Amino acid sequence: xxxxxxxxxxxxxxxxxxxxxxxxxxxxxxxxxxxxxxxxxxxxxxxxxxxxxxxxxxxxxxxxxxxxxxxxxxxxxxxxxxxxxxxxxxxxxxxxxxxxxxxxxxxxxxxxxxxxxxxxxxxxxxxxxxxxxxxxxxxxxxxxxxxxxxxxxxxxxxxxxxxxxxxxxxxxxxxxxxxxxxxxxxxxxxxxxxxxxxxxxxxxxxxxxxxxxxxxxxxxxxxxxxxxxxxxxxxxxxxxxxxxxxxxxxxxxxxxxxx
Amino acid sequence: xxxxxxxxxxxxxxxxxxxxxxxxxxxxxxxxxxxxxxxxxxxxxxxxxxxxxxxxxxxx
Numbered sequence: 001x002x003x004x005x006x007x008x009x010x011x012x013x014x015x016x017x018x019x020x021x022x023x024x025x026x027x028x029x030x031x032x033x034x035x036x037x038x039x040x041x042x043x044x045x046x047x048x049x050x051x052x053x054x055x056x057x058x059x060x061x062x063x064x065x066x067x068x069x070x071x072x073x074x075x076x077x078x079x080x081x082x083x084x085x086x087x088x089x090x091x092x093x094x095x096x097x098x099x100x101x102x103x104x105x106x107x108x109x110x111x112x113x114x115x116x117x118x119x120x121x122x123x124x125x126x127x128x129x130x131x132x133x134x135x136x137x138x139x140x141x142x143x144x145x146x147x148x149x150x151x152x153x154x155x156x157x158x159x160x161x162x163x164x165x166x167x168x169x170x171x172x173x174x175x176x177x178x179x180x181x182x183x184x185x186x187x188x189x190x191x192x193x194x195x196x197x198x199x200x201x202x203x204x205x206x207x208x209x210x211x212x213x214x215x216x217x218x219x220x221x222x223x224x225x226x227x228x229x230x231x232x233x234x235x236x237x238x239x240x241x242x243x244x245x246x247x248x249x250x251x252x253x254x255x256x257x258x259x
Numbered sequence: 260x261x262x263x264x265x266x267x268x269x270x271x272x273x274x275x276x277x278x279x280x281x282x283x284x285x286x287x288x289x290x291x292x293x294x295x296x297x298x299x300x301x302x303x304x305x306x307x308x309x310x311x312x313x314x315x316x317x318x319x
Contacts, residue, residue: 074275219294
């Protein structure tokens with residue numbers, strides 16, 4: 001078991017599943033559980049297909065190991081830097097934190113406007129509830145799927161040791177079960193979880209993994225081998241704190257866009 | 260859908276350029292036998308890309 005891979009995927013997936021759950025709950029509570037759960041089920045089906053297709057393609061086809069290392073490294077670094085930049089600015093107060101309750105209210109209000117408020121739901125509201133759940137699960141889950149596939153692609157780089165693919169899948173699935181069970185039990189968006197802190201940690205880990213594997217693909221020598229990852233986390237954390245200090249003086253926080 | 264995938268995978272082509280450029284410099288250094296310095300170039304490049312991405316998002 002690759003614990004660091006499982007932990008990174010678990011934390012990253014938690015953030016995305018929390019956002020997907022908010023949309024499914026908005027559809028389920030406002031319109032009805034049947035279209036919401038049907039939309040989610042279709043979303044998960046499509047996601048499973050994407051992971052299976054990309055996973056098989058990357059692990060079975062004769063792609064040069066070096067090319068694979070470079071591609072995975074570039075992707076993870078880009079992904080991590082994007083998350084880290086956003087989390088840094090949110091921690092500095094330069095952009096608004098992602099508010100799950102506000103997102104829930106916004107989606108619920110737009111569904112109510114389509115005729116979801118009374119006893120009889122309009123066909124348009126039912127269709128919209130299905131679409132909202134489907135898109136929520138698919139789009140938020142796509143980021144999780146890409147992370148899982150990227151870690152899975154490194155399976156060929158770890159011959160003789162347990163596959164990182166299963167550690168990544170386990171991390172993503174356990175986050176899914178935990179978040180959705182908690183959400184369906186409480187019937188509320190999980191607004192109290194420190195979403196930005198999770199995103200910050202995952203951004204740091206993905207950036208460090210990305211740079212590390214990119215270096216491995218290029219043939220650089222990392223002092224301390226795998227321990228370099230810890231050093232990379234420290235370096236990027238220090239840099240992000242310096243950036244938070246630089247942008248923390250913005251007097252007018254803006255509304256955050258997207259996740 | 261393609262736009263969504265582009266946003267998910269690449270996000271900002273300038274960030275991609277930053278990572279790829281630093282990888283190129285690192286590769287050139289390893290070809291010269293400077294494998295440790297290649298790693299350093301990668302870290303500096305990724306750091307610079309992070310600074311750029313943060314600045315770009317703060318100004319957006």
